[in-house]
Amino acid sequence: MKLIEVKDHEEMSRKACDILVERVTELSHPVLGLATGSTPKKVYDCLRKKPISFRDVTTFNLDEYVDIAPNDPNSYRFYMDHIFFNHVDIQTSSTNVPSGYGLDLQKECQDYEKKIRGAGGIDVQLLGIGVNGHIGFNEPGTPFNSRTHVVELSESTRKANARFFERMEDVPKQAITMGIETILESKEIILLASGLKKAKAIERLLYGDISEDFPASALRNHPNVKIIADHEALSMVYPALTGINTPTSSFK
Numbered sequence: 001m002k003l004i005e006v007k008d009h010e011e012m013s014r015k016a017c018d019i020l021v022e023r024v025t026e027l028s029h030p031v032l033g034l035a036t037g038s039t040p041k042k043v044y045d046c047l048r049k050k051p052i053s054f055r056d057v058t059t060f061n062l063d064e065y066v067d068i069a070p071n072d073p074n075s076y077r078f079y080m081d082h083i084f085f086n087h088v089d090i091q092t093s094s095t096n097v098p099s100g101y102g103l104d105l106q107k108e109c110q111d112y113e114k115k116i117r118g119a120g121g122i123d124v125q126l127l128g129i130g131v132n133g134h135i136g137f138n139e140p141g142t143p144f145n146s147r148t149h150v151v152e153l154s155e156s157t158r159k160a161n162a163r164f165f166e167r168m169e170d171v172p173k174q175a176i177t178m179g180i181e182t183i184l185e186s187k188e189i190i191l192l193a194s195g196l197k198k199a200k201a202i203e204r205l206l207y208g209d210i211s212e213d214f215p216a217s218a219l220r221n222h223p224n225v226k227i228i229a230d231h232e233a234l235s236m237v238y239p240a241l242t243g244i245n246t247p248t249s250s251f252k
């Protein structure tokens, strides 16, 4: 894993945006794996402003809530359309977000895997990290050999996402997510982390055991991972970055 230290959320977003622009311009049919949430939002803002074409780009999002309609503002399809897809020249038919709104979710999971394979696999996958170490919606305990599947969301994830819903009862209990093995098949992975609330997760990702109790640790087995983390997210690794303490260790 390569650690790229950045000052703040802005710089994290710019760095990730620059890497994605490079891939989109150098590959003839780029396949991007995309993420939602607060962390990558400014990456999409940045991409929208670049004078490049997304006409030949195919995208696969990591996950989607179950039982939230695609046109519901809380769905990840809505997020992607409004924050990114509607503002660039990508072909709608080339944008893929799992559908958690159909009747046969198992078939949706299998079809999603087939579509990723059909596109030749993911060239570069953007990832956030949950406070509990989840990637996509792969919660602690998810087998490392998991493929796209339906998950029960943990209480900590539901609480973390409750800010987007009116009432806690409205936060979905299930989601569809690419599996950990699906994610690890991406040729390149960029994990973003910003803010103090991610500090523990980043410390554990860099120094903790590789264990299914902490899904992001599976990334340590991948040959091409870049972690772009800001000073706050690195504050448990390098306390000096936040000006609170003196440095303790460096990541190798």
Ligand code: PGA
Pocket: 036, 037, 038, 039, 040, 128, 129, 130, 131, 134, 135, 136
């Ligand atoms: P966040 O979510 O970007 O909203 O913090 C990240 C995640 O849960 O993967």
